[in-house]
Amino acid sequence: MEWQLDCFDILKRPIVCEIPALIRHEEMIKAGQTTVATSAESLPLRTKSFMPKLKAILYEDGQIVEYLQDVQICAVEPRKSIEDLEDFNPEFLDIFMEEHALSHNPKFFYQTHGQGLWTCAFCGTINAQDVSECRQCGTGVAHQSVCSVAAISSSFAKWKKHHEEALRQQSELAQERRRKEEQEELERLATLEIEYGKKRQQSLQRALEEQQHKKSLKRKRKIWLIGIVCLIAIGIALWFLVFQDMLAYYQADKSMRSGAYYDAQGEFSALEDYRDARQRSVDAYAMAIGQLRLQDQLEGLMWVEAQGNTKAKEYVYTIAQELEAEGIYLAASQGFSSLGAYRDSEDKFLGVYRKYVQQQPSMEFRLEGYQWLLEQRYPQDALYAIALTFFEKDDADAAYPIFKALGNHKDARSYMFKLAKTLQLQSEL
Numbered sequence: 001m002e003w004q005l006d007c008f009d010i011l012k013r014p015i016v017c018e019i020p021a022l023i024r025h026e027e028m029i030k031a032g033q034t035t036v037a038t039s040a041e042s043l044p045l046r047t048k049s050f051m052p053k054l055k056a057i058l059y060e061d062g063q064i065v066e067y068l069q070d071v072q073i074c075a076v077e078p079r080k081s082i083e084d085l086e087d088f089n090p091e092f093l094d095i096f097m098e099e100h101a102l103s104h105n106p107k108f109f110y111q112t113h114g115q116g117l118w119t120c121a122f123c124g125t126i127n128a129q130d131v132s133e134c135r136q137c138g139t140g141v142a143h144q145s146v147c148s149v150a151a152i153s154s155s156f157a158k159w160k161k162h163h164e165e166a167l168r169q170q171s172e173l174a175q176e177r178r179r180k181e182e183q184e185e186l187e188r189l190a191t192l193e194i195e196y197g198k199k200r201q202q203s204l205q206r207a208l209e210e211q212q213h214k215k216s217l218k219r220k221r222k223i224w225l226i227g228i229v230c231l232i233a234i235g236i237a238l239w240f241l242v243f244q245d246m247l248a249y250y251q252a253d254k255s256m257r258s259g260a261y262y263d264a265q266g267e268f269s270a271l272e273d274y275r276d277a278r279q280r281s282v283d284a285y286a287m288a289i290g291q292l293r294l295q296d297q298l299e300g301l302m303w304v305e306a307q308g309n310t311k312a313k314e315y316v317y318t319i320a321q322e323l324e325a326e327g328i329y330l331a332a333s334q335g336f337s338s339l340g341a342y343r344d345s346e347d348k349f350l351g352v353y354r355k356y357v358q359q360q361p362s363m364e365f366r367l368e369g370y371q372w373l374l375e376q377r378y379p380q381d382a383l384y385a386i387a388l389t390f391f392e393k394d395d396a397d398a399a400y401p402i403f404k405a406l407g408n409h410k411d412a413r414s415y416m417f418k419l420a421k422t423l424q425l426q427s428e429l
Helices: 091-099 141-147 149-232 234-258 261-271 277-291 294-306 311-325 329-338 345-358 363-375 380-392 396-406 412-423
Strands: 002-008 021-024 049-058 064-066
Touching (some): 091 149, 141 149, 149 261, 234 261, 261 277, 311 329, 329 345, 345 363, 380 396, 380 412
Antiparallel strands (some): 002 021, 002 049, 049 064
């Protein structure tokens, strides 16, 4: 018998040869029997599959029967890979192997062809009708039947539906957990803000009552002194009023030097335009608020600085630094912002505000904060270096919004997509 082989490459494209691959195979066959021609030596190196066509038969009596080119005695379809399934996922094969107790994963579909030929699902070898085990890998037909196109396609469709449902549920659970955490954080911040407001209001009320009491005492003392002066004489009264201002100024100065800053502030304030009483009153107030906690000091000093006291700028700068060291970034950034171009306050403000944005639990808030910083000309390279530090520490939640805000700066977008996969942010993918 003489066979012609039409050879195909890995993409199932015909391999064109100047000389067709021919195989001569001599075998005694009886009526109704079939034979298969195979050879590994006569085929081109690129051959991945072939289709044998019978060309001629020489009978014992010398008769030769030739067949036309288009008459196929045996036609073998190209083997089909399981990976060609639409939306194929390798995880499916592990589940399929366990479900059917297979020793290893199938790679191809089990196919039957004309004249009883069949394709092994595990190695892709084409076997004859009377072979019960694959001649290449030894896998029996019993394990081959579960790997048919219909069986695998049906199993894959069920697995795909279950897998998509599991992914959807995981995504919903993650979103719900984030929403719950954000809500709890907002409630906690609201509670802290209310408590802080109450304490501050109480502190201010006590200070106001104390100041009013002192002013009331001073008024009584002043009325008493004026009464005495009026009894002496109008002229002496005028002189005494001047002397009284001098005495009050001396008393205020004494209170200032003894550390009674609230007393000194009230006393200097009562003197109004006398000498430098107004400026000394502001100075006494600045010293008095130094006895409060840092945040209250900062607010008071910002007011003093707004009154034109140039010395207050350095105090505001120092307290803002202390608040930054204690991690109270929002108050510290407000202090630096109030100073304008004083020293390096503008750069300090952006740096501290970046720390405040960084510590916020809401990813959306952080993203908007970083975008605002970039609009204020915060150095992109510095923000990029911070993001890389978080990335190297596997802190995806902290690094992601920075890379996203950087956009096309260097390779920030590449990092953003990597982190989006880690955080399962489907909208970014």
